[in-house]
Structure formats: structure tokens, C-alpha cells
Amino acid sequence: QSALTQPASLSGSPGQSITISCTGSSGDVGKYNLVSWYQQPPGQAPKLIIFEVNQRPSGTSNRFSASKSGNTASLTISGLRAEDEAEYFCCSYAGSVVGVMFGGGTRLTVL
Amino acid sequence: QVELQESGPRLVRPSQTLSLTCTVSGGSVNSVVYYWSWIRQRPGKGLEWLGYISSSGSTNYHPSVKSRIGISLDMSGTQFSLTLTSVTAADAALYYCARGATFAGQFDFWGQGALVSVSS
Numbered sequence A: 001q002s003a004l005t006q007p008a009s010l011s012g013s014p015g016q017s018i019t020i021s022c023t024g025s026s027g028d029v030g031k032y033n034l035v036s037w038y039q040q041p042p043g044q045a046p047k048l049i050i051f052e053v054n055q056r057p058s059g060t061s062n063r064f065s066a067s068k069s070g071n072t073a074s075l076t077i078s079g080l081r082a083e084d085e086a087e088y089f090c091c092s093y094a095g096s097v098v099g100v101m102f103g104g105g106t107r108l109t110v111l
Numbered sequence B: 001q002v003e004l005q006e007s008g009p010r011l012v013r014p015s016q017t018l019s020l021t022c023t024v025s026g027g028s029v030n031s032v033v034y035y036w037s038w039i040r041q042r043p044g045k046g047l048e049w050l051g052y053i054s055s056s057g058s059t060n061y062h063p064s065v066k067s068r069i070g071i072s073l074d075m076s077g078t079q080f081s082l083t084l085t086s087v088t089a090a091d092a093a094l095y096y097c098a099r100g101a102t103f104a105g106q107f108d109f110w111g112q113g114a115l116v117s118v119s120s
Helices: none
Strands: A009-012 A018-023 A035-040 A047-050 A064-069 A072-077 A086-093 A100-102 A106-110 B003-007 B018-025 B035-041 B047-054 B059-061 B069-073 B079-084 B093-102 B105-110 B114-118
Touching: A009 A018, A018 A086, A018 A106, A035 A064, A035 A072, A035 B105, A047 A064, A047 B105, A072 A086, A086 B047, A086 B105, A100 B047, B003 B093, B003 B105, B018 B035, B018 B093, B018 B114, B035 B069, B047 B069, B047 B079, B059 B069, B079 B093
Parallel strands: A009 A106
Antiparallel strands: A018 A072, A035 A047, A035 A086, A064 A072, A086 A100, A086 A106, B003 B018, B018 B079, B035 B047, B035 B093, B047 B059, B069 B079, B093 B105, B093 B114
């Protein structure tokens, strides 16, 4: 089973909003409301920023929001800041046999 | 605050066994139901979930490594371990241990990662 599909890279200017898509299938993203998102700054470990499609853990800025429609999940970052420059990964449960799947990652550049 | 730290050999010979340990501080691996996981990141690639062991000892592994992987809990309650047998160059990666809040992912704490090379 292939990884979830994300755009390889995106860029935006400070203050803008950007949306990262994550496309899966009816067996993972489309079936379960168990999508999470991770932010990985260069040289650091990933950090959970969204779980269960649209829930923010304590400490995650409300500039981060997420949603899901059909087989595609989306992460929106509003009011872009230089500190948001990082790689972002989506993740979905894919059933008991496959377990957990990650997207290929999207490198966000803040211009 | 929970902290995780990977340790183990960083160089493994082809066909040999990769072994890593994750030490958990600020909590016990068997006191509350969590899913102690191993995730790897090959150079320039995305994240790949390998498997987990729950606090109760049940395991689940990704089909791509299921025949070669083992994850175990240490009786001390502060560590869990990964073994991956018959390694090849394709197993060279940055290996992370992480705590899953649910069986479905939601990895809320991560180690800093252990870079493992495979070479003779």
C-alpha cells in the first residue's frame, strides 16, 4: 500500500495562508477520522500538531487548522510566520492489517 | 514531561540484526495504555511506521517488515526495544521511537532519532 500523497513542496509569504493536502484512499483517510499532522523543523524530530482530523493538542497555535473531505485531508496554516518553515507530514490509520500510514511530506518555505 | 531517547549500534552489517532501545523518562511503558512505536525515515524520504507494542504487550507490525521485526517491552518499565533481522541497505535510516496515544497513531512524544547505517 502506497504512502499518502502530499505535494512535495509549497511556499508562502509571511501573513499568507497555505493549505497542504493529503490524499489517501477509501481504506484509510476516507474510512477513519484518525488523521494526524506532524511538523518537522530541519534537524528535529516530528511534533504532533493535529490529531483526529481537526483536534489541536495543547500548545498548538490556533493558526493551524485541519479538515477532511472524502479521501483527502487538509492542513491550513494561516498568518504564516518564518517559524512555520518545516516539513509537514500527514498520517492516517489504515486498519488493523496495515496499521498507520504517513504521507511523503511537504516542505514548506516561508519566503 | 515524557522524554524518549534511542540508543544502540549505529552501524550494522548486511544480513545482520539491527537492535535499538528506547528509554522512556517521565513515565512508565506499562502503567497506562499507550502504543510504544518505532518509526523510521530513510534519507530524503518520508516517515514509515514500523510497528508498536502496547502497554499490555500486544504488538502490531507493518506488513512490509512483519517477517523481520520484533518489538518488546523491558521488565524495568522504562524501555522498549526494536529488533530488525536480515537488514539490507534499504534499512539504513533515522529510527525514531515514539509514544502513540492510540492504536491509530497520534504520536505525541518522540525521541530525537538514531541514525543507523548498513554497511560491511
